[in-house]
Amino acid sequence: MSGFAAVDVIAAKRDRQVLTDAQIDWTISSYTAGEVAEEQMSALLMAILLNGMTPGEIARWTAAMIASGIRLDLSGVGRPTVDKHSTGGVGDKISLPLAPLVAACGAAVPQLSGRGLGHTGGTLDKMESISGWTAGLSPAAMIRQLSDVGAVICAASADLAPADRKLYALRDVTATVESIPMIAASIMSKKIAEGTDALVLDVKVGSGAFMKSVDRARELARTMVDLGAAHDVRVSALLTDMSTPLGVAVGNAMEVAESVEVLAGGGPPDVVELTISLAREMVGLAGLDVDPAEVLASGAAMDSWRAMIAAQGGDPDFVLPRPKERHVVTAAADGVVTALDAHAVGVASWRLGAGRARKEDPIQAAAGVLCLAKPGAAVVVGQPLFELHTDTPERFDQALADLDGALHIAAPGTAVPHRVLVIDAVRG
Template identity: 45%
Template sequence: MSDQSYNIVTLIRKKRDGKALTEDEISYLIRAYTDDKVPDYQMSSFLMASFLNGLNTEEAAYLTRSMLHSGIVVDLSETPGLKVDKHSTGGVGDKLSLILAPIVASCGVPVPMISGRGLGHTGGTLDKLESIPGFTVDVDLERYKEILRKQNIVLVGQTEEIAPADKRLYSLRDVTATVESIPLIAGSIMSKKLAEGIDALVLDVKFGSGAFMKKHEDAAKLAKTLVGIGEEFGKQTIAYLTNMEQPLGYAVGNWLEVKESIDCLNGNGPDDVMEITHLLAGTMIYLGKKASSVEEGIEKSKKAVEDGSALQKWIDIVEEQGGDSGVVKDPDTYPKADAVEDVKSDRSGYVTEMDAFAMGMVSVELGAGRRAKDDDVDPQAGFVLHKKIGDQVEKGETIATLHTNKEEMLVSAKKGMLDAITIKDHEPKSLRKITHRVDKDGIHDYDG
């Protein structure tokens, strides 16, 4: 990398005028910003210029590399085997990491998973993990490596040493209306994932009302960008486009989702959750070279649930990271929220639509999510659905159960839930849960 310095205004102007920046120019800009030589107002101008004019594939890779090398890249060579992680772009009720990580680890593939917290309408994996009493997600890098070596799995939060430039840029994007740029999103995701020390990556890119990317075409673009960056860095990367027009599974909220994850590992999981879980886990097992095809990986994933080895791995990692495995073994011992109330349907018919975004905001209202980064979350809060799209419902029948310690929110939460669910006389078309697979050869219809 060149040590040459550049005029920051010239770089901003170049991007403002729609021209591509070189690797040296992007590297200098990120390094200077991380070293406090470029003020926030200039970086904001650069982000807005990038948002409006886009970054090409090479620029996205340069940006990722610069953010990746702003901190340390973890060396996991002491842990044998190919290290494989999964990243989801997030959605309402998306608890898949909690289920597939122990499945994949129990099949012999090391899973180094660094996750985030929830903000807005979606929950974060770290918040779910922290709903387990005693579970700690804050560990230093030596302990991170030690847990992975010992258990073949580690579930932690981003440390200060990993991609610090991304942390700063993300905060700036959040307050400058530049979050929804596909190259900036891709650079942010991939710089963190590549810094973990992985050899391969599986991506779950969601589209629909409850997803970050509402339109299928935007999700496809993001998936292609993410896969392109992964392959550029020599990491085999496969993405799937999955539907988030309704919540995933039935439970939404931190402990409620952990409880549903335990059901899944006991072999009693909802079909939509298990179909996507086994596909992603099977792909991870394949990329970790513990299966000769994705199909064989899926069979191994199913077997790990059936024979109890995945559940045992979950108990092991909960205990390793300080959590109370008693509530994992018997979830009914977990304390309930003060108020648990049913939402009843005001008409008969079929559930034809669910506004997953609005339902995510109901869970925030109940206390399960945060509107600002430093808000506390209530592990007991959330809701459990009793009906999904395509189900028949009678007037007066329970369609959801709300859990909250904020009883004053129940009236508006009930109204919000009823408003988010459309019931009509005709049966709707069934939703395709997984539409496409994206790999280095392009985008392919998924007909699994």
Template identity: 50%
Template structure:
């Protein structure tokens, strides 16, 4: 078998066998197949696509390229979630303790943020003392005792995907649904969960800008999960504006705590309850979605969800006092109010612009080597549909820079204010099971 023959076969629209796909992935992971040939392979897939069986085979080839986590020591049906990323997306900080409070175990591995989308690991590391790395026995014990643990992703989890993504990033082949779907699902399958709920974001702040592309990606991932005997559900959610009112690290943790207490932004709470409901049904805690929604809403308002979060923080070495006093989280030195330059209603907030602006403050990374400033970020005082008067504060910049005029100008540019109130956009577009 030769790699050049596989490339040619796919280039010409042919279908690859499982043996051919494994040959390519294993050879690339070992270093036997050079980057230039794998780049050509990725481009052939980009233009010619793959059928469902090919994508499932590619996913499993990447799963088997490295470690596969065993969660056999954890009691119950293990449910995981994954978000395709967005601006202000702190859903894991809310959904995981909420699902755990319902008695469903969540053993989650998360990554760091890169670019304008924040990473769950970075947000948690804004909590003093929090340990994102745990020995496997401690990880399992924490899930059995508290029904949840959240750690950084293993360095040898689906290494083929890591190598392939690095090539896709520099060869203009990132935006390929077979390659995206197999990349995401290989890490989820390797993480050992029995059931997976996917939060597929769509809109200006998401990787998938159009609903049609997001739906195609979601359908492909659900199909992969089904073919690999994992119950998989995809929720298509809106990212046309930042999720919630906070963008940053420490301030997003504070907002997550507010939602876990039963308050917070309505749209953020809605998507979190939706994801948690599907996760708890998949985990066997409730018989159907409506029953789960009612029960989970009660868990938020009873205080059980926020207490689960407190135990989780303490179990991983973090300071649990931040639950009662989020002011103990890192705080920026400078706070700048950004004011509206006209009257009307907020028609839109460009999520990507807000995310990039927060990154420029130091809340995100332009490269993997960049350090994070946990204290900086943006508070959105006006959201889509809100009335605005001239001079109203529409956002607050939390910065450690002396000069923030450029940041303020970027935020003003992110807001579109019009005369008529816009029609509301639902935060949940559709669900694929």
């Protein structure tokens, strides 16, 4: 592909023109090859952020990103394949119980996951709290595990949509992360390249989510569902609440512990509800006639979890790391909890060592926040509201500052509206 200049492509989008298929193909392949300069792609990303893209442009951009690497063939797995992707939230450990649950329902779940950055946690960081467990699997090993166990949670191969890896890093440092066309293309290029037959999207809405408004979340969901249709992948999306953290635990090891509670038949009601809602959507797209709630109650999902951990070198009877230091925040007055800000809790957990500011930063497996009083709970003076965990106690002061005002307590007897966890569904 020749005959194009980056400056002409930038000018076209600057002037609100629709990029041609050939322009898009050339741009992605040339940027991936290092032939389009970072400053030129930065300018194009900003033009796209400001002027948008048509559905046709987004579909072609996504296709070009897929074509920058390999596309896995999962046809030999022997089960229908279906995956889930979350746009990220606080306390969002749903992938951990969900993958083995859907596997126990008869599907294969190729859960290619990432690490956390900022206030939202990463699935791989959580799983690496488990002794011996490894995130790195070859495509062949991943396919074998899907056939044998039905579920895998692992790191994506560097050969899948390598254009996205470069673009993702560039968007982060050029204030262009918010572009819906780029978010949709980033997510869908990786998921389509992984070879799954079907995909369920968990699009988070609220203070702890990337999308703060339902309208923006719905636009992103519709864009991604349409991208799936353009690439012959069955896709549906649930818009789910992220104004309050999911569950009680926010932090890597403690979120693993909470996930195991769910698989054992317990766990926080909101985590159980969302796990089952997403599982029902997934098994429906996979064409399976089974109720995930019954499968969860049977213990079969726990068996799948243990098999999945063992297959990746982990100890199914693992003992999770514990923090060296703890600090408890108590209620200053009697009353009812009316709100708990997910973003503030996520930032506090990050400050304590559960997250990272840069990709190369280390994390503390045992760090995080336990949210001991959720909206609707009645509390009395001196009752624990938060328990902070870290190995480095000098982090407490900043985390406490982040949590100041995060939890609102109203007068005793105040009515608190029921939390609607699944706000809407977007389907093809």
